[in-house]
Structures are given as C-alpha cells and as structure tokens.
Amino acid sequence: MKSFQRYLQNxxxxxxxxxxxxxxxxxxxxxxxxVAIEDTK
Structure with a gap:
C-alpha cells in the first residue's frame, strides 16, 4: 500500500x-x- 501511495504522490x-x-x-x-466516522458510532 505504501508503494501505491508513493506512486500517487510522484x-x-x-x-x-x-x-x-x-x-x-x-x-x-x-x-x-x-471509515473513521463509522468507527466512532
């Protein structure tokens, strides 16, 4: 996942x-x- 994020930022x-x-x-x-909002419910 990190390599995909780096690709997107390049x-x-x-x-x-x-x-x-x-x-x-x-x-x-x-x-x-x-997702963060759903987790707090």
Missing part, C-alpha cells in the same frame, strides 16, 4: 495522469474519513 510529465492521481488521493482521503 508527479509525471503527463498532466492527465497527474490529475487522475490527484483524484484518487482525494477519494482515498475521503474514504478514510468516512
């Missing part, structure tokens, strides 16, 4: 790939937040 020359990586990071962050 920037490519291709702007489209960078945008996709940014979207994935945001989705993963939001999902982590949802």
């Amino acid at each position: 920037r490519d020359e291709n702007e489209v790939l960078n945008n996709i990586k940014e979207e994935i990071l945001v989705m993963l962050y939001n999902k982590r937040k949802m």
Whole structure:
C-alpha cells in the first residue's frame, strides 16, 4: 500500500495522469474519513 501511495504522490510529465492521481488521493482521503466516522458510532 505504501508503494501505491508513493506512486500517487510522484508527479509525471503527463498532466492527465497527474490529475487522475490527484483524484484518487482525494477519494482515498475521503474514504478514510468516512471509515473513521463509522468507527466512532
């Protein structure tokens, strides 16, 4: 998982790939937040 996170944080020359990586990071962050909220109930 850590290598995947590093891959997402590394920037490519291709702007489209960078945008996709940014979207994935945001989705993963939001999902982590949802799980944390569910655990507190």
